[in-house]
Structures are given as C-alpha cells and as structure tokens.
Amino acid sequence: MKERESNYDRIYAVVKRIPKGRVATYGQVAKLAGLPGHARQVGYALHALPENHRLPWHRVVNAKGEVSPRSYPFAEDMQRAFLEAEGIPFDGRNRFPLEEYRWRPRKAL
Template identity: 55%
Template sequence: MPEPSTYDRIYAAARRIPRGRVSTYGWIAELAGVPGAARQVGYAMAALPAHTTVPWHRVINAQGRVSIRAGGDPRLEQRFLLEAEGVAFDANGRVSLERFGWRGRRRKEE
C-alpha cells in the first residue's frame, strides 16, 4: 500500500478537529508531519472540492482569523459554519484560540 500523500495527511488531521473547535494551519501542518508548512495546509484546503467532507471551515490562521481565499470570498460562509457550531468571534473578527483552539496530538507512526 502506498504512503499517504502530504495532502492526504493534512486532510486526515483536519478531519480530527472536533465540532465547535478550530485549529490553525500551523497546528494542522504539525499533526500531518510537515511542521512549518502552514502555507501548504492552506493550499491543500483551497484544493478541496466544493462538497467535501473535510471540515475545512475549522482551519483558521494563527491570529484566530478566517483567511482570505483566492477565487472569491467564502469568509462569510466559513464564519457562518463556525458560528453554527458554537464558535464565537470577537468584535475584531477573531476566534479565541485559548477557548476554541484544538491542537490534537500527532498519532504514532505504525
């Protein structure tokens, strides 16, 4: 069986984010085994098809903000989805990573 691709590992890490919690691009990179590759996580999220089951909306930037995406502006959609899960935004449009952040733990390699 071939090794999972980096994108597959990123998507697997994102699927682990619990409902009502958020993770950062950097945290997902660490969980996927590519520390320091936050930008690559962003590329992977942007490459997802429209009707994906990967909870892309739970991945935000390190400042606790929803990031601008190329090809449109689904920031409002992302915020709406997060708020529907109980994630709160402050007056500046930030999520408290202390309250809602999820870092997970890297799973041991088999």
C-alpha cells in the same frame, strides 16, 4: 509501511480529526500532519480539496485566531458562519478567542 500518501492526504486526515466546536491553525494542522512549517501547504491542500472532500475546512483558521482572507471574497464570511454555528463566538473582527477554542489533540493520538 510504504505510506505513499501525499502530504495532502495527511492534511485531510488531520482536518477530519478536528472535533466540532473546536478549531485549529494551519501550522497546527501541518504539524499534526507531520509537516512542521508547511502551514501554507495546508492552505493549498484545502484549496485543492477534491469534490468528495467532506472536510471541516471551516474549522481551520490562521494563527491570528481569525479566518483567512482567501481568493474568494465571501468565503471568509461563510467560514465565520460555519464556526458560529458550531458555537464559536466571533467578535466584530472575524476573530475569536483562539486559545479558548484551539483544538488540543493528544500527541500520541
């Protein structure tokens, strides 16, 4: 009932649910977290990840199906490596067939 969790916690919860070998967009995560339209906040939430974050943040990409160029220059390269390790075939543009690897959670999960 009194869900006092911050929006970040919801986002983290959703990201945690992303299965391996699958990816989700910020907008998608935001929507699943109950924050439709707050895609950016998702990014900030991940940026504000706590030290005990065990979240597969690397499975969260932008709507273009590519990793987002964030503040840290090598981070996108690192993220790509993580996704490749999960079976996501990247092409020469740091992108991949999003619709084929897009995580499709059930609405009534």
